[in-house]
Amino acid sequence: MREASNKVRAPVLIKVLGAGAGGGFPQWNCNGPLSRAAWDRSPAVAARTQASLAVSVDGERWALLNASPDIRQQIIATPALQPRRDGSLRNSPIRAAVLTGADVDQVAGLLTLRERQAFTIYASRRVLDTLAANSIFNVLAPDCVDRLELPLGEAQWLTDHGQDLGLYVRPFTAPGKIALYLEDKAAGAGLGTRDGDTIGLEVGDRSGKRFYYLPTCASLSADLETRLEGAPLIFVDGTLFYDDELIRQGLLDKTGQRMGHISMGGPQGSLAVFASLKVARRVYIHINNSNPVLDRRSPEHRQVVEAGWEIAFDGMEIEL
Numbered sequence: 001m002r003e004a005s006n007k008v009r010a011p012v013l014i015k016v017l018g019a020g021a022g023g024g025f026p027q028w029n030c031n032g033p034l035s036r037a038a039w040d041r042s043p044a045v046a047a048r049t050q051a052s053l054a055v056s057v058d059g060e061r062w063a064l065l066n067a068s069p070d071i072r073q074q075i076i077a078t079p080a081l082q083p084r085r086d087g088s089l090r091n092s093p094i095r096a097a098v099l100t101g102a103d104v105d106q107v108a109g110l111l112t113l114r115e116r117q118a119f120t121i122y123a124s125r126r127v128l129d130t131l132a133a134n135s136i137f138n139v140l141a142p143d144c145v146d147r148l149e150l151p152l153g154e155a156q157w158l159t160d161h162g163q164d165l166g167l168y169v170r171p172f173t174a175p176g177k178i179a180l181y182l183e184d185k186a187a188g189a190g191l192g193t194r195d196g197d198t199i200g201l202e203v204g205d206r207s208g209k210r211f212y213y214l215p216t217c218a219s220l221s222a223d224l225e226t227r228l229e230g231a232p233l234i235f236v237d238g239t240l241f242y243d244d245e246l247i248r249q250g251l252l253d254k255t256g257q258r259m260g261h262i263s264m265g266g267p268q269g270s271l272a273v274f275a276s277l278k279v280a281r282r283v284y285i286h287i288n289n290s291n292p293v294l295d296r297r298s299p300e301h302r303q304v305v306e307a308g309w310e311i312a313f314d315g316m317e318i319e320l
Helices: 033-039 071-076 104-113 125-133 135-139 180-186 222-228 270-274 299-306
Strands: 013-018 052-056 062-065 094-098 119-123 145-149 156-160 163-173 199-204 210-214 234-237 282-285 309-311 317-319
Touching: 013 071, 052 163, 071 104, 094 104, 094 156, 094 163, 104 125, 104 135, 119 125, 119 156, 125 145, 234 270, 299 309
Parallel strands: 062 094, 094 119, 119 145, 210 234, 234 282, 282 309
Antiparallel strands: 013 052, 013 317, 052 062, 156 163, 163 199, 199 210
C-alpha cells in the first residue's frame, strides 16, 4: 500500500466524533453512579456520544467509521462535517461510511443521512445483508447511496461515486458476537459469531501512514496481536474495565465477555495483553457508562494513563 515519493505528504486527519459505548454517556435512562455524576455536571466526568470516527486526507472529504445514532449531534459539533457555505443547496463533506458491525450504535446513524444525499456505505457481506433485510434502510435511496462489500483481508480504496478519497481500509475478522437484536435468529450457533459480524479496520493513505480501529473486540487472538504489532496508532475497545462491572453495579446481568467485549483490567485484559506489544500510541474508545475510567479521579483511570494509554473523548483530534 506504500507509494514512494519525496513529496511532503499531508497528514491523515482523524476526528473522534464520539467515544462512548451504546447509549452514550450518560445513557438516557441510567442513574448509575457515573451517569449520575454526569447528569449532575461533575467536573470529574465528561459526557460522550456514541463511538464514531471521521477520517480525511484533505480536510474536505470525510469518511465515517461507523454511523452512530448521535451523528446529527456530532455533525453540529464538528464544522468540518457541515455543508459547505459555497456549495449547492444540499451538500455534505461526508462521502463514505465504513461499518465494523451491525449493532444499533454502528448503523442507526445511517437513517439520519437520508434526504437523497450521495455517499457510499462499505461493510462486510454479513452487515450489508442485515441492512438489506430491514426495509427502513431503504430511505437511503440506492440510486444515490452505493453499498459496497468489504472483502475480508483485502485493501479497498474508498471512493464516492468514482471520486477517490485517498484512503484505503483493510477489514479483518475480530473476535466478537452478532448484534444483540439478531441473536434470536442465530439459535444453536452460540453467540452467532461468523466472519463479518465484527470486523476491525486498518486505515491508511498512499504514503504508508496507517492506524487501526477496533471499537468492539471480545479478545486479542495471536493473529490479532501479530497484526497490531508495530502499529503507530490503535483505537481499541474500552467498553469495560472489569468483566463483571455491570453485574457489580446492578446495571445488567451480563459479563463483558457475554456481550463480546474484552475488559481493560485483569490478566487477560487489554492492558496486560498490550503490555508486550510495540504500539506507539494507544487509545481506548467505545467506553461504557459503567467504566470507572470515565472518572478522572478513579484509580482505574490512573492505572490506564500510567500504562501509557489515552482515553478518547468527543472532539479529540489526531494527525497521523
